């Protein structure tokens with residue numbers, strides 16, 4: 001279940017507004033055209049299953065999304081602490097950018113943190129975990145970090161066969177936000 005943190009604080013204790021209730025998360029994100037859904041129950045897939053197996057298990061959901069959003073291709077991104085050149089890869093995601101197409105992710109395992117920078121409002125963070133589907137519309141300024149466990153496995157859908165193409169804003173806004181996830185074991189500061 002996604003958490004949304006609004007504002008620059010890391011937690012409620014540091015002044016961030018935190019939304020954890022599903023209907024409120026959906027309603028808040030909908031203001032920005034961001035779709036959020038839970039696909040539950042998720043299919044029972046081993047975390048180390050081959051990508052083909054994951055795509056086959058979720059074939060009907062992927063087809064439904066393709067019909068809805070004009071997505072033409074899907075793949076599986078699989079990132080773990082031992083992934084070679086992980087920091088280089090993460091550096092591409094963690095600078096503010098936008099895309100000419102929607103960013104659609106269904107989280108199979110692990111967690112991650114999207115920051116979204118609306119044109120007229122404060123930056124907010126969306127912490128996603130297994131079972132979360134998120135669609136960030138084309139043109140939305142955002143960036144993405146892993147949580148401290150540096151693990152995520154997700155289905156990605158693309159409207160363009162060329163795949164993930166970022167346009168960096170070079171605003172530097174991302175530098176003002178630490179990628180702090182709450183996570184299941186998070187203990188708020190007092």
Ligand SMILES: [Fe+2]
Nearest residue numbers: 097099103142
């Ligand atoms: Fe992106």
